[in-house]
Amino acid sequence: MTRLIVRRCAQSVPLLFVISLLVFALIHAAPGGPLSTYLENPNVRPEDIARLRQAMGLDRSLSAQYVAWMLAFLRGDWGYSFADGRPVLERLTERVPATLELVGAASLIALALALPIGVFAATHRRFDRLTTFLTVAGISLPVFWFGLILQLLFAGWLGWLPSSGRATFDGDGIGDRLAHLVLPATLLAAVFAAAWSRYLRRAMQHIIGRPFIRAARARGVRRTALLLRHSLPNALPSFVTVVLLDASIMASGAVVTESIFSWPGVGSLFAESLVKRDYTVLMAFLMCGSITVMVLNLIADIAVQLIDPRTRDVS
Amino acid sequence: MSATLRHLRLALGVPLLVACTKDASRTRAPNDLLTVGYDREPDTMNRYATHILEDIESCVVEGLVTNDERMRVVPVLASEIPTVSNGGVRLRADGGMDVTWKLRPNVRWHDGVPHTSADVKFTVDAINKGDWKPESVDGFDRISSVDTPDSLTAVVHYREVYAPYQLQFVRGTLPRHVLEGQDIDRASAYNRAPLGTGPYRVAEWKTGEYILLERVPNYWRGAEYPKIKRILFKFLTNTTTRINQLKSGEVQMVALVPWDKVRELRASPAIRLNQVVGNGYEHVSLNEKRFPAFSDLRVRRALAHAIDRETIVRTILDGLVQIVNGPIQPLSPAYEAKVATYPFNPAKARAMLDEAGWTVGADGIRTKAGSALRFELITQSGFAIRENVAQTIQKQFRDVGVDMRVRLVDGTSISGLWFNGDFDAMLHWWQQGADPEITLFFAADRAPPAGRNINYFRDDSLTKLLYASDRTADVDARAVLLRIAQRRVAELVPELPLYNTSKIDAVPVTLQHFTGNPTNAGPFWNVYAWDFAPP
Numbered sequence: 001m002t003r004l005i006v007r008r009c010a011q012s013v014p015l016l017f018v019i020s021l022l023v024f025a026l027i028h029a030a031p032g033g034p035l036s037t038y039l040e041n042p043n044v045r046p047e048d049i050a051r052l053r054q055a056m057g058l059d060r061s062l063s064a065q066y067v068a069w070m071l072a073f074l075r076g077d078w079g080y081s082f083a084d085g086r087p088v089l090e091r092l093t094e095r096v097p098a099t100l101e102l103v104g105a106a107s108l109i110a111l112a113l114a115l116p117i118g119v120f121a122a123t124h125r126r127f128d129r130l131t132t133f134l135t136v137a138g139i140s141l142p143v144f145w146f147g148l149i150l151q152l153l154f155a156g157w158l159g160w161l162p163s164s165g166r167a168t169f170d171g172d173g174i175g176d177r178l179a180h181l182v183l184p185a186t187l188l189a190a191v192f193a194a195a196w197s198r199y200l201r202r203a204m205q206h207i208i209g210r211p212f213i214r215a216a217r218a219r220g221v222r223r224t225a226l227l228l229r230h231s232l233p234n235a236l237p238s239f240v241t242v243v244l245l246d247a248s249i250m251a252s253g254a255v256v257t258e259s260i261f262s263w264p265g266v267g268s269l270f271a272e273s274l275v276k277r278d279y280t281v282l283m284a285f286l287m288c289g290s291i292t293v294m295v296l297n298l299i300a301d302i303a304v305q306l307i308d309p310r311t312r313d314v315s
Numbered sequence: 316m317s318a319t320l321r322h323l324r325l326a327l328g329v330p331l332l333v334a335c336t337k338d339a340s341r342t343r344a345p346n347d348l349l350t351v352g353y354d355r356e357p358d359t360m361n362r363y364a365t366h367i368l369e370d371i372e373s374c375v376v377e378g379l380v381t382n383d384e385r386m387r388v389v390p391v392l393a394s395e396i397p398t399v400s401n402g403g404v405r406l407r408a409d410g411g412m413d414v415t416w417k418l419r420p421n422v423r424w425h426d427g428v429p430h431t432s433a434d435v436k437f438t439v440d441a442i443n444k445g446d447w448k449p450e451s452v453d454g455f456d457r458i459s460s461v462d463t464p465d466s467l468t469a470v471v472h473y474r475e476v477y478a479p480y481q482l483q484f485v486r487g488t489l490p491r492h493v494l495e496g497q498d499i500d501r502a503s504a505y506n507r508a509p510l511g512t513g514p515y516r517v518a519e520w521k522t523g524e525y526i527l528l529e530r531v532p533n534y535w536r537g538a539e540y541p542k543i544k545r546i547l548f549k550f551l552t553n554t555t556t557r558i559n560q561l562k563s564g565e566v567q568m569v570a571l572v573p574w575d576k577v578r579e580l581r582a583s584p585a586i587r588l589n590q591v592v593g594n595g596y597e598h599v600s601l602n603e604k605r606f607p608a609f610s611d612l613r614v615r616r617a618l619a620h621a622i623d624r625e626t627i628v629r630t631i632l633d634g635l636v637q638i639v640n641g642p643i644q645p646l647s648p649a650y651e652a653k654v655a656t657y658p659f660n661p662a663k664a665r666a667m668l669d670e671a672g673w674t675v676g677a678d679g680i681r682t683k684a685g686s687a688l689r690f691e692l693i694t695q696s697g698f699a700i701r702e703n704v705a706q707t708i709q710k711q712f713r714d715v716g717v718d719m720r721v722r723l724v725d726g727t728s729i730s731g732l733w734f735n736g737d738f739d740a741m742l743h744w745w746q747q748g749a750d751p752e753i754t755l756f757f758a759a760d761r762a763p764p765a766g767r768n769i770n771y772f773r774d775d776s777l778t779k780l781l782y783a784s785d786r787t788a789d790v791d792a793r794a795v796l797l798r799i800a801q802r803r804v805a806e807l808v809p810e811l812p813l814y815n816t817s818k819i820d821a822v823p824v825t826l827q828h829f830t831g832n833p834t835n836a837g838p839f840w841n842v843y844a845w846d847f848a849p850p
Contacts, residue, residue: 044451151559
């Protein structure tokens with residue numbers, strides 16, 4: 001396992017370098033720049049723009065900017081935000097807990113829904129038909145629209161839940177925090193619960209059709225044990241991989257959810273920085289995103305090895 | 316809440332979480348807290364460095380002057396506005412001018428240190444030193460030096476006459492005793508919670524969530540001010556979320572309500588919609604450099620006659636705005652009402668285009684010398700009203716044989732397009748300052764990057780007039796020149812003016828002394844006086 005970890009880390013270095021190059025080129029290829037917002041103000045004159053461009057180092061060639069960024073990044077210096085002049089690392093880290101809270105809650109909700117639905121749908125045809133409809137609807141939901149509908153229904157009309165934010169100002173108690181979490185976590189969970197339950201259903205069906213299950217059934221193993229002890233553990237390894245990889249996608253999917261619900265996480269910071277073309281923050285966000293995907297990928301491989309003895313022999 | 320929903324709620328018997336989400340403000344004393352749904356988080360609280368509106372900042376840091384709800388310049392930390400007639404402005408023989416600012420006595424920074432002319436001098440020096448990155452140094456770079464004969468007098472020496480001098484210190488002053496010797500770009504303590512003289516100070520800034528302001532004791536206007544104890548600015552970037560929170564009572568006030576949300580808010584009994592005529596105007600810029608047909612005056616006039624502004628305002632804009640005919644808005648003392656107008660008249664538009672040599676082809680589109688009267692209009696995406704207006708104009712132009720395509724561009728990209736002149740026509744409005752200067756929009760030598768003449772319009776007599784107005788320190792004399800300039804602009808139609816940008820703020824019905832503000836001084840300009848009526 002140590003060898004796996006070392007090998008993966010070694011592989012990721014050149015990969016991260018290529019990613020940084022691509023991402024840098026992409027965000028600079030987008031029209032406009034950090035100074036675009038200044039142009040809207042007619043009192044900002046060309047001299048001011050030129051002065052700011054120079055002060056911010058934007059007058060250098062792209063390659064010079066990239067090299068400067070890379071050297072600083074290697075030293076652990078993530079630079080300053082173009083938008084508010086604060087250190088990028090500070091801006092990013094202060095937003096991480098909120099995103100972890102949201103993604104964590106959404107993952108739990110999605111798992112709590114996907115596991116039973118996936119297992120039952122694999123074995124109960126009627127239930128399968130019903131959930132097929134619901135899960136396909138869930139997968140195809142436009143997140144932005146569904147978020148606003150949830151907000152309108154539960155906060156606007158019914159008044160049961162707060163419409164946005166992470167907590168009521170000077171409100172206290174875990175109840176208040178939970179109430180704020182319900183809508184965004186549900187929204188984020190909806191799509192993944194649907195996808196994961198479909199995936200688990202398919203994996204379960206595949207296992208149930210295998211000869212060893214038929215043999216177990218012939219030996220008189222009870223139906224529940226057949227499902228939970230013989231089928232599910234065999235379906236889990238691939239499911240776990242999907243879930244862990246999706247968790248990183250979920251964190252990026254949180255961009256929309258966080259924006260709708262004014263959730264103060266990294267996702268809304270990204271959306272904001274994208275509009276402002278805050279290059280340093282965008283670079284840091286995208287690099288962290290890439291690293292997260294790689295780490296979760298590695299964790300998925302390790303987890304699969306732990307769950308599934310067969311994979312251990314291979315490596 | 317509709318009856319069905321109420322029944323549903325009762326039927327389900329869901330007390331679920333309701334107890335903990337009830338808006339706490341209903342149990343508070345009225346003047347304890349005002350909750351504002353704000354559309355964006357400030358980049359910095361430093362008024363000189365921010366490039367968004369200074370609503371939150373202006374509650375903390377006061378200018379020497381501000382603009383009131385009628386757009387008049389009124390003194391705040393200055394005891395009077397310097398003018399030529401009161402001796403506050405002296406024109407020098409060398410072409411420069413001296414402006415004497417008398418400061419209000421007994422004003423102290425929040426830490427108790429007196430606010431003095433040394434702070435005015437420090438502000439000018441800090442900006443002109445050049446190693447700091449304030450957004451704009453306009454005007455400051457014309458100041459050669461500042462003298463401080465006494466602690467309440469600052470004499471500002473300009474190298475040349477600078478007509479908008481009255482608004483030079485609208486963003487206030489920097490506290491010398493705090494910032495001297497510091498790198499202001501990195502002075503995060505000041506930039507996050509600036510020391511001011513205003514009615515409030517920053518109590519807490521929770522990144523991504525809110526800024527909380529609390530009243531300062533011993534505010535210079537008197538112990539009874541400000542009336543409201545705390546103001547909470549919640550950052551709600553999504554417009555629908557902001558409006559939903561307003562309707563659910565989670566926030567009590569939203570500044571600058573989008574026009575297409577006004578109708579749904581009218582039904583809310585707890586909300587008053589305060590409307591003022593804004594200091595901006597929606598218009599279509601015509602880029603003569605990129606699309607040469609626009610340099611023919613007959614074409615520009617024909618296009619103006621082809622647009623039915625009354626129908627646009629009555630239908631798409633729900634009558635919320637008023638039609639205007641030029642760049643200086645009705646509230647300005649320099650406004651000229653008697654200018655040439657181009658009422659909706661498609662027949663006249665067609666005749667003018669015929670006369671200009673543009674004849675209708677088989678497909679209904681006019682051509683001249685082999686090229687079609689076909690261009691592209693860009694406008695910012697994400698504004699339903701603007702998209703509708705663009706489509707309506709497209710249809711109205713089509714009726715007179717002009718083919719206009721519409722392209723929606725995101726906000727960040729569009730500024731690059733107009734700055735580089737990469738567009739034919741653009742539907743937009745400018746964030747205008749309270750000062751009536753229009754030189755940078757219409758002078759022949761002020762096309763980008765030197766200014767905002769994105770029509771690439773050239774008229775020597777207009778250019779001369781505009782520069783003469785810039786060099787006239789006397790407000791009334793300058794207004795005379797600007798009125799002539801407005802008549803000239805209307806006559807030559809370098810762009811197609813549509814309507815004024817009304818500013819509509821949603822405030823609680825019980826909030827008193829709220830007036831709104833047409834300028835970038837913003838609706839919080841008189842926040843010290845706001846007061847909730849007792850229940």
